[in-house]
Amino acid sequence: MPKQPRTSTNKGRGSPKNTDVQAEVPWASGFKPPSATVARNAIGYGKQIPDEFDPDLVNKDGSRFFQTIPIPCCVDDWLSQYNEEGQTYKQFLSDCPWFSTRKRKYMSQEFLPSGLTIKEKYPEGKIYIVPVGDFDEDSLVLLDKMLKYTELFLGLPVVSLSKIKLEVNSGQVFWMEQPDNTQTSNRRSSNRSKKHQLSSRYNKETDHLQVCVDSNLMQLRKVLPRDAICMIGLTMLDLYGEDSDLFVAGMAAGNQRVAIFSLYRYDPCLTFSKENWFQIERDSEATEDERHRIMLQRGCKLLVHEICHLLGVDHCIFYDCCMNGSGHLQEDFRQPMHLCPVDLHKLHTLVGFSVVERYRALQVFYSEHGLTEEERWIKQRITAICESSGEQT
């Protein structure tokens, strides 16, 4: 049986506890970090790995492009809390519901069972991004760039939908249903505008509001377009899942192909309390440009990580990779933007693209947006692949 993608995200879920760095932090009991051979085998090529996926193809100065997965350094780090099995390339092929010769449940779009890639099987398929609630002009620019990045990273069409209006009124939040929303598949259109209250919590003293992910997901399901592969709601509001949470970065309902994520805690000008969800300090040390660049980098990483989950890619335990789980924001922030060879091979088979062409497009994006570290990494990787296979860079 194909496994459903994860039903919740692990890109940051805070609970009030001690996060002090300790001298020695063990892996979660039962978890064994993979050896270089195990990691290499997980790529799914046997001994002869093509250059694009070869982890042993090194940089000119001998440095490696893909590092081993870092040892947990804090009790809240993902792998000191959870014993992850890891998903090899071969497991992905058998688990991923998008490879099935049967159409996925609740999908009413065209389906060609003989197609090899997701694009061939679901030729109309698109990834939808919908802003939920208010975005100021700066955040809208950010959103546009994140969409572009997601399209280049995944090689699938990414389309934005018009904003879903939220009405916020003395700590209460209402989802405003649009009467002219004709793109929906599973809802009869009505001429009346309706509003639905979302579960939320509000602290008067700090004037801080959090909205519950579940009630957002429930509403998002109603506006899922017919030709969607999946739909991601993005919000600038802070989110929580359970009462005991400090916050959640978001939540995905994999079997329903919808997810909601918040960009709120990605703002480098904010500092968050480790005890109270409602305590947040604004200490703007970063310049506007810096703030924008950091939020872009964090937002892009979040989007592709979560969409990869919805596409059937599990957390990575083989290399330092943007598909590693993260137990808290700091762990999330230090993870790289690139996919390791195991996960790149998965996405390559699912979507079908030229690895070098994809890298070149991403290099242009990184260069245009001042993401210099990523730009350097990808440029060197392209050079190494092309030189090894005797091509011009």
Ligand SMILES: [Zn+2]
């Ligand atoms: Zn995750």
Ligand SMILES: [Zn+2]
């Ligand atoms: Zn990986």
